[in-house]
Amino acid sequence: MTRSAIVIGAGITGVAAAEWLRRAGVSVTLVDRILPGRPDQASYGNAGLLARCAVIPISEPGLIFKAPRMLLDRNSPLFLKWGYLPRLLPWLLPFLRNTAPARHRPIVQALAALTSDSVDQHLALARGTPAESYIRQGDYAYYYRSRRDFAHEAAEISLRRAAGFDPVELDREALHARDPHLSDAYNFAALYPDHGWLTSPGGYVAALAEHFMAEGGNFVQGEVADLAEGRVSLLGGREITADRIILTAGAWSARLARKLGMKARLESERGYHLFLQGPSHMPANPFIVSDAKFVVTPMEDGLRCAGIVEFGGLDAPPSRAPFNLLRKRIREVYPDLTWQSESEWMGHRPSTPDSLPHLGPIPGAPGIIAAFGGQHVGLTIGPKLGRIAADLACGGQPNLPLAPYDPGRFG
Numbered sequence: 179m180t181r182s183a184i185v186i187g188a189g190i191t192g193v194a195a196a197e198w199l200r201r202a203g204v205s206v207t208l209v210d211r212i213l214p215g216r217p218d219q220a221s222y223g224n225a226g227l228l229a230r231c232a233v234i235p236i237s238e239p240g241l242i243f244k245a246p247r248m249l250l251d252r253n254s255p256l257f258l259k260w261g262y263l264p265r266l267l268p269w270l271l272p273f274l275r276n277t278a279p280a281r282h283r284p285i286v287q288a289l290a291a292l293t294s295d296s297v298d299q300h301l302a303l304a305r306g307t308p309a310e311s312y313i314r315q316g317d318y319a320y321y322y323r324s325r326r327d328f329a330h331e332a333a334e335i336s337l338r339r340a341a342g343f344d345p346v347e348l349d350r351e352a353l354h355a356r357d358p359h360l361s362d363a364y365n366f367a368a369l370y371p372d373h374g375w376l377t378s379p380g381g382y383v384a385a386l387a388e389h390f391m392a393e394g395g396n397f398v399q400g401e402v403a404d405l406a407e408g409r410v411s412l413l414g415g416r417e418i419t420a421d422r423i424i425l426t427a428g429a430w431s432a433r434l435a436r437k438l439g440m441k442a443r444l445e446s447e448r449g450y451h452l453f454l455q456g457p458s459h460m461p462a463n464p465f466i467v468s469d470a471k472f473v474v475t476p477m478e479d480g481l482r483c484a485g486i487v488e489f490g491g492l493d494a495p496p497s498r499a500p501f502n503l504l505r506k507r508i509r510e511v512y513p514d515l516t517w518q519s520e521s522e523w524m525g526h527r528p529s530t531p532d533s534l535p536h537l538g539p540i541p542g543a544p545g546i547i548a549a550f551g552g553q554h555v556g557l558t559i560g561p562k563l564g565r566i567a568a569d570l571a572c573g574g575q576p577n578l579p580l581a582p583y584d585p586g587r588f589g
């Protein structure tokens with residue numbers, strides 16, 4: 179019987195794991211070097227989407243031919259710090275292998291198994307807690323310049339349909355009636371009903387953690403320096419022991435997993451947001467600008483524009499160009515938008531070469547469970563990853579086949 183557990187990392191995945199363990203009657207210690215919901219975690223600055231239909235990995239077939247052109251195009255949302263390329267290769271090569279058409283469909287299916295009930299998973303976690311007030315439910319839209327651009331994505335759309343997500347098509351008139359400030363450049367939208375979003379992802383994670391602590395969960399602020407079966411060591415020498423350990427340290431998980439002999443093959447896909455406080459208008463629902471690949475989400479105090487993929491590792495400071503690109507792109511979407519002030523943020527998506535998380539017992543590390551690698555949908559699937567990890571820690575068998583997420587799959 180599991181009496182005690184340590185959860186390392188208090189982003190969305192960690193707070194979910196800790197709270198589900200607490201509800202199961204386990205004595206839980208949640209450890210993080212920062213307070214939950216603060217800007218140094220990916221769970222703070224994302225676009226806030228509970229993106230049930232986001233089942234298409236970025237390792238799409240054909241990317242291998244498109245990527246070089248994108249890297250040279252100043253208006254493309256893909257960036258690379260070239261000096262980082264040699265360190266990226268051990269991740270990039272298997273990533274490129276996953277762009278093979280034969281790999282694509284199984285990945286889509288394994289992603290859909292995690293995303294499709296995500297709004298319910300968030301509600302199950304947050305219901306009855308102060309975090310519930312941050313959840314909104316409604317449509318999620320893809321904005322296109324033209325119906326032709328929508329038709330160009332036929333392959334992706336049919337995969338989404340196969341996963342149960344059928345879009346409602348909006349022509350120019352219907353789209354501009356819904357979003358009257360939209361630029362004339364955007365003339366078509368695909369609407370996916372029954373989605374969700376958060377009005378403050380950081381506030382939500384903080385509220386979940388506060389609830390966990392108010393109900394008896396233990397939070398320790400400290401940096402984990404080492405771990406082994408039943409034991410976690412913090413910088414400064416403090417040790418914590420427990421029956422089970424769950425590793426949910428987001429993009430930093432590989433550094434800790436390495437101490438257990440696990441090759442996590444995890445890379446940071448650095449992403450950026452521009453937060454526009456006091457905007458002159460807001461859309462009713464979040465949407466993605468398909469050609470520019472960034473999401474616009476109405477939030478508590480303003481409009482969040484979030485996206486961009488930059489490879490450059492965990493330690494380099496943010497670049498300027500992604501912020502300037504987001505600023506330029508939002509003007510193309512809403513030419514008459516004004517705002518009172520703005521803030522900028524960069525964070526780390528924890529991404530694997532096959533876009534699937536590491537979820538399950540770590541081979542060769544008894545009692546230690548991995549739950550990280552949520553990449554672009556880590557907020558969406560965080561509660562489910564945390565719940566499954568908590569279940570495994572208690573000796574349960576989830577009713578989802580875990581083979582695609584096997585933490586040992588990269589050797």
Ligand SMILES: Cc1cc2nc3c(=O)[nH]c(=O)nc-3n(C[C@H](O)[C@H](O)[C@H](O)COP(=O)(O)OP(=O)(O)OC[C@H]3O[C@@H](n4cnc5c(N)ncnc54)[C@H](O)[C@@H]3O)c2cc1C
Pocket residue numbers: 186187188189190191192209210211212218219220221222223224225226227228229400401402403426427428429430431434447448449450451473484485486524525526527528550551552553554555556557558559560
């Ligand atoms: C620009 C952008 C937009 C995004 N938009 C969306 C979206 O709309 N929807 C969606 O589903 N996903 C989105 N994502 C992805 C999502 O934000 C992440 O996948 C998710 O937040 C990862 O959660 P996590 O709990 O695994 O990691 P994190 O939230 O990063 O938390 C990891 C925690 O571990 C702690 N930690 C690490 N190492 C240690 C250590 N040694 N000791 C102690 N603590 C440690 C860190 O301090 C951190 O608090 C977006 C990401 C970005 C960057």
